[in-house]
Amino acid sequence: MKGRYVSKTVACACLVAILALVPAVVKSPYLLHLFILVYAYVIAASSLRTIAVSGQISLGHAGFMGIGAYTSAILAKELGWTPWVTMPMGGLTAMAVAIVVGYPFTRLRTIYFSMVSFFFGIGLIAIYTLLSGYTGGFYGLTGIPPLFLDSKVPYYFFFLALTVVSLLALHRFESCRIGMSLKAVAQSYAIASSVGINESGYRVLALAVGCFVVGLAGAAYAHYIIVLSQNTFDVLASINLMVYMVVGGIGSFAGPVVGAAVLVLIPELFRGLKEFTPYVYAGVLILVIFLIPQGLVGLYQPAKSLMRKLRFGRWCKRAP
Amino acid sequence: MLLEINGLIKYFGGLAAIAELDMYVREGEILGLIGPNGAGKTTVFNLITGFLRPTAGRIGFGGRDITGMKPHVIARLGIGRTFQLNPFFSDFTVLQNVIASFFLHPKSSLWGAYFNSSIYRRNEAQIAEQALAVLELVGLDKVKDDFAKNLPHGYLKMLGIARALAIRPKMLLLDEPIGGMNRDEIDLAMKAIDKTRRQGITIMLVEHNMQIMDIVDRVVVINFGQKICEGTVQEIRENAQVVEAYFGVEDDAER
Numbered sequence: 001m002k003g004r005y006v007s008k009t010v011a012c013a014c015l016v017a018i019l020a021l022v023p024a025v026v027k028s029p030y031l032l033h034l035f036i037l038v039y040a041y042v043i044a045a046s047s048l049r050t051i052a053v054s055g056q057i058s059l060g061h062a063g064f065m066g067i068g069a070y071t072s073a074i075l076a077k078e079l080g081w082t083p084w085v086t087m088p089m090g091g092l093t094a095m096a097v098a099i100v101v102g103y104p105f106t107r108l109r110t111i112y113f114s115m116v117s118f119f120f121g122i123g124l125i126a127i128y129t130l131l132s133g134y135t136g137g138f139y140g141l142t143g144i145p146p147l148f149l150d151s152k153v154p155y156y157f158f159f160l161a162l163t164v165v166s167l168l169a170l171h172r173f174e175s176c177r178i179g180m181s182l183k184a185v186a187q188s189y190a191i192a193s194s195v196g197i198n199e200s201g202y203r204v205l206a207l208a209v210g211c212f213v214v215g216l217a218g219a220a221y222a223h224y225i226i227v228l229s230q231n232t233f234d235v236l237a238s239i240n241l242m243v244y245m246v247v248g249g250i251g252s253f254a255g256p257v258v259g260a261a262v263l264v265l266i267p268e269l270f271r272g273l274k275e276f277t278p279y280v281y282a283g284v285l286i287l288v289i290f291l292i293p294q295g296l297v298g299l300y301q302p303a304k305s306l307m308r309k310l311r312f313g314r315w316c317k318r319a320p
Numbered sequence: 321m322l323l324e325i326n327g328l329i330k331y332f333g334g335l336a337a338i339a340e341l342d343m344y345v346r347e348g349e350i351l352g353l354i355g356p357n358g359a360g361k362t363t364v365f366n367l368i369t370g371f372l373r374p375t376a377g378r379i380g381f382g383g384r385d386i387t388g389m390k391p392h393v394i395a396r397l398g399i400g401r402t403f404q405l406n407p408f409f410s411d412f413t414v415l416q417n418v419i420a421s422f423f424l425h426p427k428s429s430l431w432g433a434y435f436n437s438s439i440y441r442r443n444e445a446q447i448a449e450q451a452l453a454v455l456e457l458v459g460l461d462k463v464k465d466d467f468a469k470n471l472p473h474g475y476l477k478m479l480g481i482a483r484a485l486a487i488r489p490k491m492l493l494l495d496e497p498i499g500g501m502n503r504d505e506i507d508l509a510m511k512a513i514d515k516t517r518r519q520g521i522t523i524m525l526v527e528h529n530m531q532i533m534d535i536v537d538r539v540v541v542i543n544f545g546q547k548i549c550e551g552t553v554q555e556i557r558e559n560a561q562v563v564e565a566y567f568g569v570e571d572d573a574e575r
Contacts, residue, residue, distance in 0.1 A: 172434060172436075173434065176433045176434055176436065176440075177423055177426070177433040177440070177444070178430060178433055178434065180416070180419070180420050180423075181420065181423055183409075183411070183412070183420075184409055184412070184420040187409040187410055187411055187412070188408075188409060190371065190391075190403065191403065191407070191408070191409060191483070192392075192420075193371075193390070193391035193392040193395065194369065194391060194395055194400070194401050194403070194484070195395060195400075195420070195421035195423075195424060195483060195484070195486065195487050196392050196395035196396045196421075196423070196424035196487050197392055197420075197423065197424075198390075198392045199392065
């Protein structure tokens with residue numbers, strides 16, 4: 001058991017090391033841009049799963065990403081503060097909003113929570129339009145101070161680091177006692193509260209943590225992309241985040257990571273197909289949901305046993 | 321008196337589920353709450369443990385007014401309970417079910433848990449040990465690594481008791497603890513309940529199976545949300561009103 005855990009840690013460390021070497025090999029700004037997008041959405045989808053662990057499916061998660069993005073962008077632009085200060089403030093603002101709306105929202109459970117979070121996402125877009133003096137409204141927000149000038153390479157490392165730190169933080173959150181209490185709440189709020197778990201408190205906590213992380217990711221995204229459009233954070237984006245999570249595998253920590261990586265890349269890989277790209281995307285979704293209900297991470301076990309079999313076969317041939 | 325209920329009323333819409341109920345539970349006793357189906361027994365449990373808010377009336381526990389408190393607060397004050405249906409965390413193993421219930425008395429804060437402080441690690445080790453001890457008490461230590469959803473019904477009922485014990489309650493409310501069990505399981509369950517009582521935990525239980533009467537000290541009979549009588553098991557058996565409302569029906573229904 002311990003050995004397996006160590007080998008997983010080693011595998012993850014190797015993966016990070018390989019990813020850290022990517023800019024040395026990949027020189028195309030476009031490919032680096034894709035990597036950075038994947039990182040941002042890996043963080044967002046993983047933080048959505050933290051909320052899902054507590055038994056709540058949020059359909060307004062991109063809205064919280066937007067709160068982080070707009071807060072940081074506007075503070076940096078209007079007040080001239082450095083993005084290194086405004087980005088954490090973006091995360092904290094998203095968290096504060098999550099706590100304020102969390103108390104009424106978490107009174108609702110299951111589908112009702114999802115619906116109210118969906119409406120919240122729609123409401124946020126209306127607020128952005130209303131505050132178009134600051135947010136730019138339909139025309140988008142321009143002139144956001146960038147984090148780095150000229151090259152995409154520092155951005156690449158920044159986003160890689162942010163992803164690693166966020167994932168470690170979320171993983172710890174889920175695997176310590178807090179995570180176990182969240183899972184207990186998700187399975188039965190009645191039993192959880194009968195053993196003294198403050199179930200609504202824990203659900204607000206999960207919402208707050210998930211929204212802080214996604215707010216931070218949104219803020220980092222804002223200072224990378226420099227131009228914000230409110231469509232980036234609308235309900236369709238929220239649903240996309242949920243799709244990343246479900247297709248990757250909602251039952252495992254790696255799920256949203258794999259899901260976001262694959263699904264952000266698919267439209268880009270099949271760009272050549274022009275207007276047929278969405279069909280490829282839809283095809284992948286349908287295939288995954290029908291064939292691997294656990295999500296893409298469900299491929300891990302069969303792939304492992306297949307590898308083992310192949311190696312075993314070769315070994316058999318060599319043996320006399 | 322450990323638990324005192326005065327003038328308890330609960331309306332569901334226009335229907336009075338509990339109509340002016342007065343009752344009490346003495347420290348250290350096993351009280352049986354019985355009555356026909358729909359008499360309001362489980363409603364009483366839900367009112368005591370805060371899952372429902374009473375329309376009127378007062379519930380006192382250990383000298384404190386607990387009326388209208390939230391369920392997790394009442395659990396913290398020392399009232400453990402089991403549920404009639406689905407009494408378990410289905411995706412947890414048996415051991416995890418009990419461990420998750422031990423978090424009521426953490427020695428470390430949430431920050432300590434998050435940053436893996438030494439207090440937290442020691443506490444986790446203690447909890448794992450204590451959870452095993454509770455499982456031994458109810459006889460589930462052999463299946464501790466099985467998933468709860470794969471357990472037979474009788475084991476699940478015992479798991480419910482184990483989980484309620486994990487919060488170190490002063491009082492335990494058991495909703496049909498031996499309902500639907502076979503003879504062997506009933507023996508085990510009754511032994512576990514008896515052992516629990518000898519640890520000084522007061523017990524109030526709802527049960528249809530009259531075998532439970534062997535370990536019950538005192539009985540309260542309710543019907544239509546009202547107490548129709550109370551007394552020792554012997555007194556209840558001889559009460560004509562109870563026989564009419566409850567035992568007569570039960571005799572016919574017995575297979």
